[in-house]
Amino acid sequence: MSQVLVVKAWFLVIPLILLAWVALPVRRxxxxxxxxxxxxxxxxxxxxxxxxxxLDYLVSFSVMxxxxxxxxxxxxxxxxxxxHLDFGIAGFFAVGAFTQALFITAMPSGLMAQYAQQLFGxxxxxxxxxxxxxxLAGVVGFLVAQPVLHLRTDFLAIATLGIAExxxxxxxxxxxxxxxxxxxxxxxxxxxxxxxxxACSWLPDSVVxxxxxxxxxxxxxxxxxxxxxxLGVVYFALETAVRSPWGRALRAVRDDELxxxxxxxxxxxxxxxSFVVGAVVMGVGGALYAPYMVTIDYSHFAPLFGTFIVWVxxxxxxSGNNKGAILGAFVIWGVWSxxxxxxxxxxxxxxxxxxxxxxxxxxxxxxxxxxxxxxxVLYRPQGVLPEEKWVSRFLKNxxxx
Numbered sequence: 001m002s003q004v005l006v007v008k009a010w011f012l013v014i015p016l017i018l019l020a021w022v023a024l025p026v027r028r029x030x031x032x033x034x035x036x037x038x039x040x041x042x043x044x045x046x047x048x049x050x051x052x053x054x055l056d057y058l059v060s061f062s063v064m065x066x067x068x069x070x071x072x073x074x075x076x077x078x079x080x081x082x083x084h085l086d087f088g089i090a091g092f093f094a095v096g097a098f099t100q101a102l103f104i105t106a107m108p109s110g111l112m113a114q115y116a117q118q119l120f121g122x123x124x125x126x127x128x129x130x131x132x133x134x135x136l137a138g139v140v141g142f143l144v145a146q147p148v149l150h151l152r153t154d155f156l157a158i159a160t161l162g163i164a165e166x167x168x169x170x171x172x173x174x175x176x177x178x179x180x181x182x183x184x185x186x187x188x189x190x191x192x193x194x195x196x197x198x199a200c201s202w203l204p205d206s207v208v209x210x211x212x213x214x215x216x217x218x219x220x221x222x223x224x225x226x227x228x229x230x231l232g233v234v235y236f237a238l239e240t241a242v243r244s245p246w247g248r249a250l251r252a253v254r255d256d257e258l259x260x261x262x263x264x265x266x267x268x269x270x271x272x273x274s275f276v277v278g279a280v281v282m283g284v285g286g287a288l289y290a291p292y293m294v295t296i297d298y299s300h301f302a303p304l305f306g307t308f309i310v311w312v313x314x315x316x317x318x319s320g321n322n323k324g325a326i327l328g329a330f331v332i333w334g335v336w337s338x339x340x341x342x343x344x345x346x347x348x349x350x351x352x353x354x355x356x357x358x359x360x361x362x363x364x365x366x367x368x369x370x371x372x373x374x375x376x377v378l379y380r381p382q383g384v385l386p387e388e389k390w391v392s393r394f395l396k397n398x399x400x401x
Contacts, residue, residue: 080314085160141275190291327384
């Protein structure tokens with residue numbers, strides 16, 4: 001095994017350890033740590049040994065699936081735990097992405113200033129941009145919640161969908177804000193200085209020497225670790241919240257609002273809180289998306305890619321289950337990526353025989369996702385991992401520790 005493959009394997013270890021820690025059916029958390037480490041190291045080096053040619057694709061796939069998993073967790077905190085039919089995910093996604101871009105980029109100068117415009121450019125650190133993206137998305141969520149949470153079911157869905165489109169059109173038309181219809185490009189990537197000459201001045205020499213065998217095209221391995229760590233923080237924060245009295249109050253409001261109100265729960269406040277928490281998490285997802293893409297514009301946040309596919313992910317994984325939300329994101333992104341190969345193959349077969357049909361094969365991807373959604377609704381409406389009915393860690397009779 002070459003040295004570069006060994007280095008890539010070690011970059012895969014951290015994401016796999018976190019995945020194993022969450023997924024392993026080991027009840028006592030104290031045993032999950034050593035077991036997760038062993039499983040993560042074994043799987044990482046196994047992948048490097050068995051499929052070295054597919055590693056780069058798997059990393060790119062996992063980065064995007066991880067970003068969608070963050071969005072899915074945000075939707076789960078709204079719909080899964082409080083019953084908000086939010087079809088405005090793309091709006092909070094866009095707010096987070098553009099906020100991150102504005103915070104970590106520099107203001108255009110010189111000749112570039114004639115072609116690119118933006119409200120500000122602070123050249124702030126990546127993590128500060130993530131925090132700012134979450135906070136601003138939460139503020140927007142709070143402002144949106146005041147008028148729309150009086151609505152229910154389909155009326156709420158229509159209202160939030162319309163608000164998301166308004167947000168997208170603002171970024172499309174107001175050039176002074178984030179370059180309007182033109183792409184906002186040159187978004188810096190965190191830790192990309194590892195591949196500079198010289199490398200990051202603050203990095204220890206041992207780390208610089210360790211990654212020196214990798215090329216700039218291998219940056220996805222570093223970003224996968226970043227995305228996984230933030231996904232892990234979001235997951236554990238939401239798990240802690242949902243197993244707290246606050247989280248159980250959210251579920252009580254979702255299941256029977258009148259009964260919760262009669263028992264002294266602040267129903268309106270809880271509904272707003274869950275909506276804002278979901279918006280914050282979706283903003284964090286946008287903050288992860290922008291640096292990975294390097295260039296973003298309004299077209300990245302259309303309802304199909306920013307809202308409806310996230311709903312399919314949550315419905316497949318299991319509404320009301322954070323593990324299910326992550327699972328659904330990876331499965332549906334796998335379906336979406338896999339159908340791309342199918343449509344490309346069909347296009348090659350039909351381009352000379354039936355060019356009119358060949359030009360429409362790209363729409364088959366949405367047909368596959370739609371058929372999958374219909375199958376979920378008909379045969380597994382509760383999802384692959386249904387909601388846990390008992391979530392308190394303090395119930396001694398419950399089998400969980």
